[in-house]
Amino acid sequence: MTLSADASFLDTEDTEPYSFYESVRERGDVVWDEGMKAFLVVGNQAARQVLQDDALFMHPFTTMQAGSAYAKIRGENPRSFFFLHGEKHREMHRWWVRDLLSPQWVGRYRPSAVEPAINSLLDGLQGRPRFDLVKDYIAHLPVQVFARLLDLPRKDAEFLTQLKRLNDDIAAFASLASALKLEGEVSAHTQALTQRAVAAAQELDEILRPIVAARRGSDGQDMISRLWAGGPAIFADWNEVDSLDACRRLLFAGIDTTTHAMANAWYMLLTDDTLMKQVREGGRPAVERFAEEALRLNGTVQFRSRRVTADTEVAGVPIAKGQMVVVILMAANRDPSVFTCPHAVDMERPQPRNHLSFLTGPRSCPGATLARAELVDGMHAMLERYPRLRLAPGEKPSFHGFMMRSYGPLIVETNQ
Numbered sequence: 024m025t026l027s028a029d030a031s032f033l034d035t036e037d038t039e040p041y042s043f044y045e046s047v048r049e050r051g052d053v054v055w056d057e058g059m060k061a062f063l064v065v066g067n068q069a070a071r072q073v074l075q076d077d078a079l080f081m082h083p084f085t086t087m088q089a090g091s092a093y094a095k096i097r098g099e100n101p102r103s104f105f106f107l108h109g110e111k112h113r114e115m116h117r118w119w120v121r122d123l124l125s126p127q128w129v130g131r132y133r134p135s136a137v138e139p140a141i142n143s144l145l146d147g148l149q150g151r152p153r154f155d156l157v158k159d160y161i162a163h164l165p166v167q168v169f170a171r172l173l174d175l176p177r178k179d180a181e182f183l184t185q186l187k188r189l190n191d192d193i194a195a196f197a198s199l200a201s202a203l204k205l206e207g208e209v210s211a212h213t214q215a216l217t218q219r220a221v222a223a224a225q226e227l228d229e230i231l232r233p234i235v236a237a238r239r240g241s242d243g244q245d246m247i248s249r250l251w252a253g254g255p256a257i258f259a260d261w262n263e264v265d266s267l268d269a270c271r272r273l274l275f276a277g278i279d280t281t282t283h284a285m286a287n288a289w290y291m292l293l294t295d296d297t298l299m300k301q302v303r304e305g306g307r308p309a310v311e312r313f314a315e316e317a318l319r320l321n322g323t324v325q326f327r328s329r330r331v332t333a334d335t336e337v338a339g340v341p342i343a344k345g346q347m348v349v350v351i352l353m354a355a356n357r358d359p360s361v362f363t364c365p366h367a368v369d370m371e372r373p374q375p376r377n378h379l380s381f382l383t384g385p386r387s388c389p390g391a392t393l394a395r396a397e398l399v400d401g402m403h404a405m406l407e408r409y410p411r412l413r414l415a416p417g418e419k420p421s422f423h424g425f426m427m428r429s430y431g432p433l434i435v436e437t438n439q
């Protein structure tokens with residue numbers, strides 16, 4: 024099946040794409056998009072099939088035109104987590120999931136990194152009757168947590184704003200690359216963005232390198248020391264480039280993603296009084312339930328792309344070797360054959376975590392437990408601190424972005 028000639032996923036940028044996803048679904052679970060030069064996968068079962076098999080449906084970064092810029096951003100390190108495949112990737116992934124960011128370690132980091140970050144931001148807002156929940160709270164939380172996880176010597180606002188700016192420059196490039204907009208002819212504007220991202224990665228390296236080098240051999244509980252301690256089990260000659268790259272991976276994978284997810288969850292609460300009341304009254308368990316529904320319906324990452332390595336078939340649609348598939352996670356999360364009332368929040372949904380917002384399979388997100396901790400603790404603390412928080416009258420936040428999308432601005436009044 025093919026989309027009509029005048030419709031492409033590309034046209035949904037900066038909009039809520041959900042009616043577009045349903046129009047694709049009417050044509051099938053796997054549909055060709057001529058504008059994107061890729062198959063869109065919207066069915067849940069088809070999405071799982073693609074995501075489970077990363078040999079047949081390969082992570083495309085090394086084979087993309089944007090690959091050389093990616094390599095520079097990753098310090099020309101071919102054994103970066105970002106580029107690994109096969110058994111070596113499995114080993115690295117297991118380490119991150121079962122050790123570095125395991126529920127046990129996140130449990131330890133909650134009081135030492137997540138709670139202090141939340142409290143310092145909330146204290147900074149004290150006395151302000153009106154603020155932008157995104158710009159003044161949400162956007163700072165993940166980078167504050169990152170600074171504490173790594174126990175960076177500086178945690179002041181100026182330094183963290185610099186880190187965030189560098190991360191934003193890299194994210195702007197990654198967003199275009201993931202959307203396959205760097206394949207084929209590339210505009211001068213895009214080239215400039217790419218150069219800015221490479222420069223930002225270098226500046227970030229200069230900041231982190233001496234800190235990383237100084238922690239070699241340390242038996243600390245911070246992430247940098249733990250990277251040094253655990254790395255040699257993956258690569259016997261684990262070195263400074265590897266530790267540095269892993270730090271960048273943590274920053275890059277964990278900052279924007281979590282920020283967008285929090286903005287979306289807050290938007291949903293602030294625009295639905297009944298839901299807000301239900302979540303407030305239900306306390307932490309209700310916040311946890313709601314967070315999963317927010318992730319399912321409006322999780323950060325709308326889609327991920329993969330390149331097919333051999334002729335195959337998905338949901339009865341033949342796909343040739345070399346073609347791209349774009350797995351639309353937020354469409355698979357609304358598949359009516361899996362989720363009853365797929366577009367609505369259901370606080371009693373059985374198996375609330377049965378969504379694909381953190382992917383599934385060998386490349387699933389190792390940061391999911393940490394992201395959930397930030398999302399739930401950050402929301403719960405804000406709700407407790409401000410019992411009458413509401414969207415300022417007349418505010419109409421819009422949905423923006425492409426690969427990652429979220430609502431903003433979220434101007435709120437505390438009514439205190």
Ligand code: HEM
Binds near residue numbers: 105272273387391
């Ligand atoms: C709500 C927040 C988050 C969302 C929605 C999210 C989502 C995702 C998704 C969809 C992927 C798969 C990318 C792909 O292979 O195509 C991924 C990978 C990854 N995520 Fe997250 N993520 C979040 C937060 C975090 C955090 C907080 C961290 C770490 C601090 C993290 C670390 C990673 C890493 C290291 C990978 C790469 C895994 C691999 O290549 O096998 N993520 N994430």
